[in-house]
Amino acid sequence: MSPLDAPERRNSDLDAALAEARALYAKARPASAEAHQAAQAVMPGGSTRSVLFWTPFPISMARGEGARLWDADGLEYRDFLGEYTAGLFGHSEGSILAAAQAAMARGINLAAAGRDEAAFAGLVCARFPAIERVRFTNSGTEANIMALATARAFTGRTDMMVARGAYHGGVLTFAKERSPVNLPVPTRFMDYNDPEGAAAAIRAAGDALAAVLVEPMLGSGGCIPASREFLAALREACAETGAVLIFDEVMTSRHGPGGMQGRHGITPDMTTLGKYIAGGFNVGAFGGRADIMDVFNGHRANALPHAGTFNNNVWSMAAGRVALGEIFTGEAAEALFARGETLRARLNAACAEAGLPMQFTGAGSMMTVHFRAGAITAPYTATPEEEQRRELFFLDMLAAGIYVARRGMISLSLPLSDADLDALVEAVREFLAARGQVLR
Template sequence: MMESLTTTIQAPVKGHLDKSVADAYTQLEEAYIHRHPTSHSIYKSATESLPGGNTRSVLFYAPYPLSIKYAEGARLHDADGHSYIDMLGEYTAGLYGHSEPLITNAIKSAVDRGLSFGSHHEDEAHLAKAIKTRFSPNMELLRFTNSGTEATLMALAAAKAYTGRKKIVVFSGGYHGGAFSFKAGVSSPVNAPHEYLIARYNSIDSVKDLAELPENRDDVAAIIVEPMIGSGGAIPGEPSFLEGLRKVANERGAVLIYDEVMTSRMYSGSGIQSQLTPENRPDLTTLGKWIGGGMSFGAFGGRREIMELFDPRKKNALAHAGTFNNNVLTMAAGRVGMEQIFTPEKAKALHDRGEKLRKQLEDVSKGTLMKWTGLGSIMNVSFTPATDITCPEDFGKPLTELGDCLHLFMLEHGYYMARRGFLALSLALTDKDLAGFVENVEAFVRAFQPLIALK
């Protein structure tokens, strides 16, 4: 199917680029439908009980999503008998791959000891210590949650309680969990009902302009930022921008919060904040994804005087509930992962591997609309004529149809990635896997050259 597609794509007639892309997508979609009848049947059945057959928005894509039957290592296997090399890594949570022996053994052992204690247990203390050590010196105390979304909820609650203020500075294109999305500079209707001040990413002037307005000067509780914006296109924060946020927070008496739910894997596994000088680091950090060893996980922590608001030994302590905050499966898996597998040395090697891969992808995409952004083992591909991308607005008008084509093309060739172009490497991927990915991206470039070449 792909050979015929390669030969049938022609240079578009002037003014008919959209039609040419639509025709190419139709061919890919028809091939996809032909190859995945069982996934279609499973999806159709799901629509009878779930709205749109979906309970996690990011997993849906047209014409219908794959149904995965099982996974092992860096491989996914669908209900129709096809296998894929997993380049998505569960949106960074799948750092360890799908069957890391130490992780699976830790989970099995935990199951044998009992699924739920309703009590403190040793693994939670060990995991907390491992995280504190990794993020030292600015992770003095921390608490567990079940997701990054919950971690954001609690970090913002802490900031508001600590400062006695109510306004939150966020960034256009930012995402801090299911209740904190600011796509295109708009607060989502399902967001938690805070009073948000939406600034432009990588623009410290936009932050100052908001924070210094008379109605805001003494009412900013927190600035929350992803040091690399994630779902908005994997755009790293410039050092001067991150340092500027620290200065504004200091001047305004606000709590600076880093959302490192995705980026905590960076460099030596201690996040992007590890590259900043101590005086420029955040007051609080939110964590999640990989640290739970593949299980549901979140955490927030930082300065002692803020986190001690939750100390139950203190009078009028803030309450923080959650039946599964210290659930035995996550604590066991996370502890083994942090202590025995994802060492600082392993983290640095994965980070460097990602940097090398992104450079290779940039090389095979030269002269096209394909732009690779990211840092370390997290990256994103977008289709745009823009050359200097520092914030989501720089992408310009989304050329989503070309991204849709790339997604189905890569599935056809056995590589699983997000429809929006997002990738996150796992430790289970081999050099051969990554080389094959580069080769197939290059094949896409050749096949779609008439449609993606820079004019």
């Protein structure tokens, strides 16, 4: 057989394997299919959140408890998605729920300052030394929007710089350099993990550049950690040019007592937070140096406005006090980081033993599967075959009772047991053994 025939054979095998996995998925979930069909009558595509849409139809989850999920068809899953890092505490952490319920029992929409927001803010400022002052929002997306607005107001400049392939929220998404949903902010680009190139781009932008916005580890971009050299180069170039350096730690702040900035020992001018910090309730936060954040100081003339009906909603503020103040302590953050490092090493060892081009990148409790060999240090455009293998992995994990992101992301939650982690490793080993032919 000609070597040119081999790729065609393998692609045919991959197509067949994927078609079979899709059929089994659909057959096992008639209730989810019915729910999706009904939803299409009132929502475009039957969905209101793009990351939770996939074909032939998305799963409809009925309930969750601890680190378990049950779908509309009664199928049970170990939850290894953890609501894309927001579900750090699982689905039913008793003290968080009790705090939120007690707050709501005292009144929901008070239209006034509450007793919990300053305490929650104090916990955030104590946790992240780079945050001297903080304000709350309703999501990480809003936090990044407001951080950019803050930087533009503080510097009097217009432009922002982001990494190609980065994601900073629904209206700040850069898988492509131009997106019609993005905010109309003048945007410049750098390559992730390219210290020299990024520093040169910052210096070239000069006094037009208000802010550099970067994740210390790409989240939706594939759980690709930044090198310390890259972040240090950004820090130096921003200090030199006067641009505000913003670390988007909406996801990565879970990776230690002081987030990834603490692990690297690099202090940004501003930091954005969200996801888990209010115990799974809706929240975002942006903060930084006092002189920057004081553009919102209402005791000063011409203070910048920052509206938001639910910025200080009583349930998130109360839950945040318990989540950060009592449960996810610095020690708990370190333990979770170490646990994730060990798990990723086990998964990569299984891939290496199988001799297949599959690996997990990440840091601590966040990781993503990739179907290529060699070091992965920057976002990339997956080949059609890589996308097929990623979908096959997703479907096979579901068949094994393990829920991960459709894009292959895994995010650990605190309630996951050692037995759960063992089950994931075993499922990956079985996937490697069963699908080896189509992974080569």
